[in-house]
Amino acid sequence: MGQRMLMKGNEAIAEAAIRAGCIHYFGYPITPQxxxxxxxxxxxxxxxxxxxxxxxxxxxxxxxxxAGSTGTRVMTSSSSPGISLKQEGLSYxxxxxxxxxxxxxxxxxxxxxxxxxxxSDYFQSCKGGGHGDYRQIVLAPSSVQELxxxxxEAFNLSDKYRIVTIIQGDGILGQMMEVVExxxxxxxxxxxxxxxxxxxxxxxxQNVITSIHLNPAVLEQWNRNLQEKYNLIKEKETxxxxxxxxxxxxxxxxxxxxxxxxxxxIEKAKEEGFNVGLLRPITLWPFPQEAFxxxxxxxxxxxxxxxxxxxxxxxxxLSVNGRRPVYFHGRxxxxxxxxxxxxxxxxDIYGKSA
Amino acid sequence: MxxxxxxxxxxxxxxxxxxxxxxxxxxxxxxxEALDELDIEGKTIGIASVGCSYNSYDYFAxxxxxxPHGRAPAVxxxxxxxKPDNIVFTYQGDGDLAAIxxxxxxxxxxRGENITVIFIxxxxxxxxxxxxxxxxxxxxxxxTTPYGRIADHHGFPINVSEVxxxxxxxxxxxxxxxxxxxxxxxxxEAIKKAFTMQIMKKGFSMVELLSTCPTNWGLNPVEALNxxxxxxxxxxxxxxxxxx
Amino acid sequence: xxxEIIMAGFGGQGILSAGMLLAHAAMLDGKQVSxxxxxxxxxxxxxxxxxxxxxxEPVDCPVLNSANVLIVMNRxxxxxxxxxxxxxxxxxxxxxxxxxxxxxxxxASFLIPATxxxxxxxxxxxxxxxxxxxxxxxxxxVTVESFRxxxxxxxxxxKHHMIPLEMEALEIGMNYTSA
Numbered sequence: 044m045g046q047r048m049l050m051k052g053n054e055a056i057a058e059a060a061i062r063a064g065c066i067h068y069f070g071y072p073i074t075p076q077x078x079x080x081x082x083x084x085x086x087x088x089x090x091x092x093x094x095x096x097x098x099x100x101x102x103x104x105x106x107x108x109x110a111g112s113t114g115t116r117v118m119t120s121s122s123s124p125g126i127s128l129k130q131e132g133l134s135y136x137x138x139x140x141x142x143x144x145x146x147x148x149x150x151x152x153x154x155x156x157x158x159x160x161x162x163s164d165y166f167q168s169c170k171g172g173g174h175g176d177y178r179q180i181v182l183a184p185s186s187v188q189e190l191x192x193x194x195x196e197a198f199n200l201s202d203k204y205r206i207v208t209i210i211q212g213d214g215i216l217g218q219m220m221e222v223v224e225x226x227x228x229x230x231x232x233x234x235x236x237x238x239x240x241x242x243x244x245x246x247x248x249q250n251v252i253t254s255i256h257l258n259p260a261v262l263e264q265w266n267r268n269l270q271e272k273y274n275l276i277k278e279k280e281t282x283x284x285x286x287x288x289x290x291x292x293x294x295x296x297x298x299x300x301x302x303x304x305x306x307x308x309i310e311k312a313k314e315e316g317f318n319v320g321l322l323r324p325i326t327l328w329p330f331p332q333e334a335f336x337x338x339x340x341x342x343x344x345x346x347x348x349x350x351x352x353x354x355x356x357x358x359x360x361l362s363v364n365g366r367r368p369v370y371f372h373g374r375x376x377x378x379x380x381x382x383x384x385x386x387x388x389x390x391d392i393y394g395k396s397a
Numbered sequence: 398m399x400x401x402x403x404x405x406x407x408x409x410x411x412x413x414x415x416x417x418x419x420x421x422x423x424x425x426x427x428x429x430e431a432l433d434e435l436d437i438e439g440k441t442i443g444i445a446s447v448g449c450s451y452n453s454y455d456y457f458a459x460x461x462x463x464x465p466h467g468r469a470p471a472v473x474x475x476x477x478x479x480k481p482d483n484i485v486f487t488y489q490g491d492g493d494l495a496a497i498x499x500x501x502x503x504x505x506x507x508r509g510e511n512i513t514v515i516f517i518x519x520x521x522x523x524x525x526x527x528x529x530x531x532x533x534x535x536x537x538x539x540x541t542t543p544y545g546r547i548a549d550h551h552g553f554p555i556n557v558s559e560v561x562x563x564x565x566x567x568x569x570x571x572x573x574x575x576x577x578x579x580x581x582x583x584x585x586e587a588i589k590k591a592f593t594m595q596i597m598k599k600g601f602s603m604v605e606l607l608s609t610c611p612t613n614w615g616l617n618p619v620e621a622l623n624x625x626x627x628x629x630x631x632x633x634x635x636x637x638x639x640x641x
Numbered sequence: 642x643x644x645e646i647i648m649a650g651f652g653g654q655g656i657l658s659a660g661m662l663l664a665h666a667a668m669l670d671g672k673q674v675s676x677x678x679x680x681x682x683x684x685x686x687x688x689x690x691x692x693x694x695x696x697x698e699p700v701d702c703p704v705l706n707s708a709n710v711l712i713v714m715n716r717x718x719x720x721x722x723x724x725x726x727x728x729x730x731x732x733x734x735x736x737x738x739x740x741x742x743x744x745x746x747x748x749a750s751f752l753i754p755a756t757x758x759x760x761x762x763x764x765x766x767x768x769x770x771x772x773x774x775x776x777x778x779x780x781x782x783v784t785v786e787s788f789r790x791x792x793x794x795x796x797x798x799x800k801h802h803m804i805p806l807e808m809e810a811l812e813i814g815m816n817y818t819s820a
Contacts (some may be wrong), residue, residue, distance in 0.1 A: 098504035105468035109475025220676035240460035242440035251454045253463035307701035
């Protein structure tokens, strides 16, 4: 058994990155994720790594672009307004196929919004906040233990597919402490990087990292290649958790912190005689459509619960595709869904179908 | 028969797409000659920017990255910090470096980032067809200053070398010109010196090159070269602004 | 058994660190724990609270909107959170700062002038520990031994000389009975 530590979510992300062999970090301060930068600033110099506080979010993501281009494992982290600033860079990373891990500890918007937890960046992360037809893998941990495990996994996925992987948390996950049990050795998978710019040393052809192709036919083909890669990821890397869905009448669809709240509602609902399950997407992109196919014949209705006005809701509706009713409960602005409100919605739905 | 003149090894055998009379080709050649003479092409990583030289990786033979508009110094920082033994340079125009990329260049310079910046100052946005740049001279006509650059409305030109030279970070900053052979030779020495500073790990180095844009200036190549001498140098004096 | 504990007061009273010590001690006892702070500009001077869940089962939900233990170190916190306490829950109040008792009759309260006692001990920073002492005594949420150990593991070395006093504060809280 590995080392057990009581840790903040943000610190667990940073520790996981270092354990995954990421010793280059570039970032800009923003609440509620600054503990990641603090941890990196303290630890990286001790392992011959580089922590650099950039002059802006824009510069930080471009430093990531540079370091990632050399085949180096690299990470940046920010929160919603900062992630908005990084969108230009994320589009370039996607276009040039540079692997990197980007953490978004989501806070409420729009604009400067607030610093309290939110899930209102789902569209931005999953549907493409920057320009162009691109995707990035979006992982949604729901505990500090999972923040650690999925951060390690994020680096493997990024390297495997030459893609950006987003760790999408929220202020609660970043700030809270839970016990993390660390593995003695991490399952690191690092493919060769013959594409990286490292200086050709007169031994190989020139390597170029670029996203510009002014010939439309060439650019279309480039896009086709990207889409092929995205389809492969959809096929191979979709992740989700099903909890108590074997014979439940209603299934709550929720991710991250909200999935934790939903799980505790399931216990309370049981006490009232309601049989409720949970479908928890772990990859927000690719969205776990297949999970719906597994449960749809056995359930009567879905409830999507989010800390947003209903963003994932659209993907849930696409997956259910009219076959079952889809209800929604959302809170915004940094407010967190309350157990009693979800329970009330469950009672209402049972009342309707009774 | 002895070969007395040939393409530098660090330039690929590709014809430039630059307009007739544009000095980008000369600037490319000077950089490539420096890489050859210092024998560093094999470990050099260049950062192309956004502007007419967006595809300079088609010309330079070393490994290259194409950077977002203005961000080349940040990209170069990421490269250098992860590969400190490589030689890293950016090649940026005035719109890229002194407008949209002002924050990136100032902070790379202030950090003393051990990279070399080749800064092409031709007082105009070339690729997007001749708009006002931060370096556009007062009274200069561009497509977005059709009545001339007027200080009251557009503000004043930015003298980038002088601005960066007040920082403690830079190790070497020189402004050179490409308007005649004598000055081109001097520019070559400046570029070589800048790379040498990087090799010696002295920190940030930049060479600003006064360059032409005959197409967007509406001048023929000879008139364009004369304009550097007669109009640009009075605003942008040549010389070394920082050396340590 | 699951303890859902809210600690609340002014920033700077050690609300967050007390919760962290408690969570750490519970971890050492082999329990499942979560600790969630309020965060942001209220760090000093404003209100602060932390939610601690201690359970034999994996913690479903670290975000609380009800609790079976409430520890308050200022009046606004009592006003805000009293209604959150579930039936048969307890409220531990620093009566040297909070000038009222609970109004509900289906929950119990313990009034301890913790800040005053701590001040007499020479350092008001012990007030939070005194209040935790009452929780340890009434609910056995953590063992005294684990609490001692957690002080050594959580506090920086330069503060270890204070630990005997911290433990004394815990004892005072455990044994306090209102007159």
